[in-house]
Amino acid sequence: MITGILSKRGGVIRSSELVARGMTRYRIQQEVIAGGLIRFKKGWLATPTADPQIVAAATAGLTLSCVTQAARLGLWVRRVPKSEHFGVPRPGSERRPDGSVIHYHAPIVPRERFALVDTIENVLMLVAQCEPFEDAVATWDSALNKNLVDRAGLDLLPLPAASKRVLHATDPFADSGLESYFRLRLNWMRLPLVAQAWLVGRRVDFLIGSRLVVQIDGAHHTGPQRDVDIEHDAQLRLRGFTVIRVSYAQVMHSWPETQALIMRAVAVGLHQPARLA
Template sequence: MTGIDDWLRARGGVAHSSALHDAGFSTHRIAGAVAAGSVVRVRRSWLTVPEADAAVIAAAEVGGRLTCVSAAARRGLWVPGAPSLPHVAVAHSSSARADDGIRLHRARAPVPLHRTDPHEHVLNVMFHVARCLPRGDALAVWESALRTGAVDAEVLARVQWRSTRAAELAAVSGSLSDSGVETAFAALMRSSGIAMRQQVWIDGHPLDGLIGARLAVQLDGFAHHQGRDRRRDLRADARLVLRGYTVLRFDYQQVLFDAGYVRETVLLAIAQGLHRAR
């Protein structure tokens, strides 16, 4: 039979004793593994392997599970730097305290998990990320989950988030494609009374938008964040400048979340006559 330590390693290095019993390990055998040092008992009912990550142990010590950026990083998602403290989801009634050296998350996430389940569901991870991080950083983590296939945008749109910030990100996630950002930008220009032509070809290359005769607009959507060649974009911008165009480049985050800045930038360019032929 597989050793308890190997069984734990195959499951992330931590488990509740009830899961070990369900797997066929007797109380006597568990006690023997603890006495031999191949397994470490955390609290009364949680067990880990000796080399378990300190964040995993910290979560087990308060009867919680890693969540938010801590769980996102372990899943291989992009996160804005290593978290200074483990982010741990606990029940609202938990006696755990912030001074235990952890970042506590008590809000009720959308996917219900048994208290003995040590691994956070990806939707719950995203829920806590949305509530915890600045909006731009949270969106980047959500993008990473979408890009890697950890979640699907259509599923996100149907989840009952119980969080305004998470629901907002779920709504935006369906517009992260280049076409979605272009649609949002075109709507912003129309509402601002700015006439713009879309998908105009110049020098054999398409512009996302052209205002007047010389104000070119390029939009970097989700596909750009997935690895589009940045040098190619710079070469395209340089070609346009050498042909007398002014190039404004905005990314999806600015268009979707900072429309006021985008609108003001375009208006200032028009006020300077940058849209007119020279």
């Protein structure tokens, strides 16, 4: 049982919690002597293989949060931060690890007294405060897409203004961060823009208007996946759709040229129903 608890906690736990769960102080001491547990701070124990980020949080009296915890959860983060981001559960008792980013914003969901990782709601709130708008929306989209949280639940919380703005711009159907950026950057065109539209037996990333399909190729569009994509593109064209494929680099590093390409396609009417002769 104790092994399972430690595994869920990243290998770090307070000694008082082990006692509360029935482990005697004598047994704890024997585990420390044998090397099964390490007493790295007064009141705190860790296994030799404990998550170093969790150990750092406990050592500093902080809570892993913002983009650091978002990346740990597998959410889309444009740049995995070199500096670790923390929330402060007990202002005044914390220490600042070298090179870290400390967030003093009050949590929107109360933190447990000794929480070492933040709740998803607090993580997203801090991302909205810390990251540029597009990056924050991409992270929030990712959390919604993974069903780690839902929009209705978020809407009930006392969100700060920045979080409300991000929530309003989210789309739980965004399958990748690239799709989030693409959607946000084309909203100004005020054209029907359907993400993850179902066409000819498969989903496409975007359908603009009635027949302009835009597919965004990430790193997984190789090998057998690429072959399937080529076949689907052909089936779409046979049915009168125009298919434009763009890459990660085109969306993230060459957006003006990519936007010009989409605008030109719209200008010549490729998004409109085919005209009868």
